[in-house]
Amino acid sequence: MTTSDIPEPPKITEEHFLDTGTGVEAETEADDAAIPEIDRPWNPEQIRVNTKQFSLRNALDMIEDESLELAPDFQRGRVWKLVQKSRLIESVLLQIPLPAFYFAEDTDGYMRVVDGLQRLSTIQDFVRGGAESGFALKGVEYLKGAVEGKRFEDLPAPWKRRIYNTQIVTHVIDPTTPPDVMYDIFKRINTGGTPLNAQEIRHCMSKDRSRRILRDMTSTPEFNAATNGMGGHIRMNDREMALRFAAFWLLGTDGYAKPAAMDPFLQRTTIMLDSENEVDDARVDALMSAFRRAMVNARLVFEYQAFRKWPWDSSGRNPINRALFETWSITLADYEVRDLEQRCEAIVHEARGLMTHDYRYLEAITSSTGDVRRVMYRFEATAKAAEAGK
Template sequence: MPKATKISPESEITDQQREAAEAEIREKQKVVDYDTKEYPVEVLVKKYRDGLDEDINELYIPDYQREMIWEETRQSKFIESLLLGLPIPYIFVADLRPKQEDDEEDLARLEIVDGTQRIRTLDRFLNNKLKLCELEKLEQLNNFKFSDLPLARQRRFNRATIRMIVLTEKADEETRRDMFERINTGSVQLNEMEKRRGISPGPFVDLLEELAKTDKFRKLCPISEALVSKREPEEFVLRFFAYLNNYQNFERRVNKFLNEYLQEHNHAKINQKGMRSEFHKMLDFVDTYFPNGFSKAKGHVKTPRIRFEAISVGVALALREKPDLKPKSIKWLDSPEFKEYTTSDASNSRPKVIKRIEYVRDQLLGQS
């Protein structure tokens, strides 16, 4: 056995600190009981598909998980890996037992903690909704659907097994969310808004999702479909509220600033009605007076975050001071000052955050 490493006499850590650290580890450790299962592909898809429309399927995707974001090329490569017999990462699920043994309405279900993209890909492939593409090893299978495979190969694919880690009912919701976050800090990275939605569900997150789907918002603030699937619209709405109500306290770390604001306001007592109203009034004003909305020009399919922040927050601040505001011109959008304040290197600069927001506010109020 390897010998334990001796503590260096030059260490700055005291015995009291070590004892405190060890006590903290013991206190914060969570009991994560689990079992290992192995299921054929056909069975996994059946557990996911049966009862899906009625939301009673045994293998289900919880609210805090993300949408289907794998593009078809990545889905195809996953199927290719299975066909080649390559090792597949474990799928993590949580066994949700009924609250009472005789409670028939509270079905025992398996909540997917990690593996939704793989399960959805299998479901799409077996139901002929996925046509394989850009395969490099099995080039002859490009453009194949599942039904195009020989019957013998279909059966072999259905019999291929995937391993699953099943957390027992002792793993509470906090544990599952913590595991979800930690698993997703590797491999295909979740972006910050996906993490926030997964880790911190609540009334404010629900409001962000609602407002992000507003038709007028999507029209004025064009965002590519790829970014929509990664919850970029929700990110924009969060930035609007965080900067509107706290921009003067911004320092340099955007994600820390947004996370702290979200955590502080993600509770049942937030004024959803007032926030919703202010957001819509801001959109109405931009729709009336800004021909290109938040974009630089007509036809753009991407809206720079900092341009959106400057315009949306500046407009909302101006409307707070003068609700009946009617500007005579917005030619200042093409000014050297505005361009300087909204260049890409300005995003983490506190002075520029303040300047670009207040510049828009002051330009609007100065014309009234």
């Protein structure tokens, strides 16, 4: 094979949010994956969505008494700029109908906002945020002389009543709807504004237990040392990476072969983490210990290049690659520090060689990364590289 026959390495593209790099490499799908196959058509009787109307006062009261949840720790939902927030409030004052909201109801009757979080958070902050999170209107278009610079408490009583009495149309996903169906429903309706990514959807739909586990994993000093402070990521990529580790640690690559797709695999793991019957506290403690060990080992072996593409011709530091994170973290979780200290140089040499010369490996960590054959290959190749120097 001549030099001209060697394919160009896949281009490395960083994800961006609000025109700012997120520090994580974008995952791309091949053209033939753009049109999803309907390999598990749902029974229409399983899809139960009821349409209800609430006043904004009613919705805000439900938030305060915790019967309606605004997805705690969900940072992305509160990143609207002040002018965007102000114009939403102005729309309410002008009695312009708001787009429909989606809530998910659980078996205890509690509801979570799964679509419309930014709008409802903004209204709550304005009306009931007070000095802590409330804001004064800025940049309104049509009511400048009447409300510009005013907080909720500064508005005349009729205007306050107009906000409170505004009716919102809400589609409530019934708790009898299976989780996988509910997830697919939300992916379909999640199209407006800045769509949520897969982990943000899972966060909205999950329970406190899995949220706490993933938050604890990504708050550890070991994780932040290995990822250069990725904890608290604005798009929850940190929690997706922790969830990927948990998924492969709990279910293994054999467990991946059944769904053979990343979304249902991670959704299944989220449900497991939410259930103490499936993953008890002792198992969670073991998971946390393995995760910490993996992060320490990754930092030891790769230093500031951990979980990043690092071919021989690379002189800088690329964004974190999720496929590399899941494979190297799972692989390194099984090694002792003393062993790795003696073999770091050999392991790095093998790893960089894979990322320079093995085009199949490069494909497996770049595009269609959920393809089961690519998942299996990158785990096999990574495990072999981790044995270098023995």
